[in-house]
Amino acid sequence: MAITLKVNGRSHTLDIDPATPLLYVLSDDLALNGPKFGCGLGQCGACTAIVNGTAVRTCVTPVSTVDGKEVTTLEALGTPEKPHPLQQAFIDEQASQCGFCVNGVIMSAKAFLDKNPKATPEQMQQALSGVLCRCFTHVRMHRAIERYAKEVAR
């Protein structure tokens, strides 16, 4: 079945099983490194992308449900040369260890702060209650998000 996806501003038409989770299209067909397979169950957040402004778990989102919608991945925020301010905050705070979960943390935080720019750190924490970092870089990640929220989002 032909499905048209708008990913990071570009249109892609793919002939694909409509039940395929969006994650595999992003990471395999479109060769994006941002969204990651963590659990395949929507439990950890590593696969998060932003679809029409909302953070979604792409590992449990059939590609057919995002037909025609705007999909944004970590790659679209910024580049190593010109990172997005939220990405820059993660660099400034050295808020990463292995880096596997970082996509889910940044994309979840970004989507939440876009809609709730005045969110308190407690609300931010609540918003990330379904996101895992098993290196437990929590302190730095929350500090980076708060830095971005203070400097830019609010």
Add this chain to the structure above:
Amino acid sequence: MKKGAMNRRGFLKVSGALVVGFSSFSSKPGEAQVLQTALPGSPALNQLDSWIAIGADGSIIAYSGKEELGQGIATAQQQLVAEELSVPFERVKLIYCDTGITPDQSHTAGSQSHPANFNHGNLAQAGATARETLFQLASQRLNVPADQLTAWDGVITAKNDPSKKVAYAQLVGGKKFNLAVSVSAKRKPASEWKVLGTPAKRPDLPDIVTGRFEHVHNVRLPGMLHGRVVRPPAVGSTVLSVDESSVQGMPGLEKVVVKKNFVGVVAEKPWQAMQAASKLKVNWSAGTGLPRQTDFYEAVRKQPARDQLVVDSKDSEQTLGKAATVLKTTYYHPYQMHGSVGSSCSVADVQGEKATIYSATQAVWYQKSTSAMVLGLKPENVRVIFRRGSGCYGINGADTVTYDAAILSQAVGRPVRVQLSRKDEMAWENYGNAYVMEERAGLDAQGNIIAWEHESWTPSKGNRPGTGTPGNVVTGMLLGFDPQPFAPGPAQEPRAYNNGSNVVPSYFAGRVAGKAQGTGKIASEKALVHNVASPFWTGPLRSPARLQNTFAHECFMDELAAKVKADPVEYRLRHLSDPRLIEVLKAAANAAKWEPRPSPKTGLSKTGVVTGRGAACVLYEGDNGYSAAVIEVDVNQDTGEVVVKRIWTSHDCGPISNPDGLRNQIEGGALQAVSRALGEEVTWDNEKVTSFDWRTYHSLTLGMPLPKIESVLINRLDEEANGAGETSITVIAAAIGNAIFDATGVRIRQIPFTKDWVKKALEKRG
């Protein structure tokens, strides 16, 4: 001695000590050690060219056998080489863990990278040798004595005449050194450090936060297919038959692969492989059954054991008999998981007699030799290239999935990527060991400890794959290889003091062969371990055995202090002898503004939320980094919920290579410890593991109540470099247990401190 036969620590230490014939971990520089060779095919460890190259353009390349797992060691190694060669951090390119290029430094594990590469051998000594060589060459070229020269940014200049200068590239650029690593080359003194010791930023972060970084999960080879494994439904199930017609004609399916008890499928797309794997009809035998979890700890104590005596003064029983007071308690620690956030992945390309394998293994050279066994190829025809996986904290599924990818690629003759399902990762990984730990101590009339006996029981099966043991992980076993054998046997008399697993409490004198090498004063001492067989695969999980033992020792120390109504910190100090351990404990207590008083608090309320504080300390592995922690907890006595509010930690790991990297390790280790102490436990029914996802295995998330963490770093520039990745995690569980006791008067001796478990314990208090 065969490498595989050595224990983890002895093995890591010896194999880290290779380069110039003396120990890279010994506290005495130049102390002779048995020379050990790397695995066949490795660049020679005693040759400078194996470690450092200077390009014709002046670029500096360093080769290391210690890899970046997320712990920051690549940044620190880059700093080290930049420092020794007097160039800015950015000038050094570090290449690590590729069997086609880099030297065999065994595993990147056991907090051994800092000791191995930052003391007197290996990368550090190679750097010093390179600098010394460049200075000699420059001295000849410029006709200026070497001690009259200085270097910066790849240029050596005469101190008195800046016009006399020569670049490294002009001296050796693009050529080999053709020199042995010099035993006598002098490391740059810490007082002159410009790059080492600074908070250099991790060079990988800009790529990580923007999605450009390539984990092993993102390796994409031309013509690559996707594999999926089908694991047995129960522990011990074997394949009776596979009905390939059940998946015939499925879209994209390339092949069904069955080899002994290994079953997998290969398809064009990942989703197709997943669907084929779930549809494939496999007829499995019944499992071999599992012991009942509810009385597992009791059963463990009754198994045939391989005993290991770590210290024994031979008079502990007698001294206990004379003691004014004797205290005996038992502590329990469950199996826990590495539980990597990303399930493990590997990409293999097996073409005929040759294989190239991308793996997140912690030991590329062992992976090379065992992959060769699994594939039936010659080891020299297998190249294993490390690519970072999801943080592993020990042996997660990285090794097992590497065999999965290799076998499937061999079956189809094309590159194959395999990523495990969440369940396959969690139900079959090599868990951190369960423990039953008994402590017995005798006090004199003044309340001082005069004798202490520690006895523990711990089940294990498999381990990291060493040479010849692919069966140490599940895929190897399914392919017909056995795990390293387990044989019960009596304890031998210890010949040398080795507290590598922290079996010996910090308060023991640790006297072996007439020499006290422990960190404490208790002379009447015994520490005995009973190793028994495990129904599950086990392997090192961050602070393996050390965390479990320290939980028991440091909680018990608190129980003894409470028994004699002593302040827990003062009581510890009274029984310690090692000045560095004393200092870290004092540093954590000072940071926490610790007020001396006995635990528990007086006038305890039995309802609502109460607050308590607890302390713990350790010399990690008996010689590899000092750490202490003070913790403040809130205990909700109505619900049983424990919330860690504050953590004060202190650390002494010798000279600090990168203070920010160290803090990152301390903070991460501390919070991982909180998660493990409060919620994490492997569970099972009568045939299979039942904790196989994030609903059934309870990790704290980024929504957890975030404690405030304060870390005190003690920088000892004149000491040996120690490990730092596993120190903070080791003391936290005990400090939490002690804080719960302080707040409630209830001692909980079994991890995890879940709501239900704490509530039950509080109810027993009445």
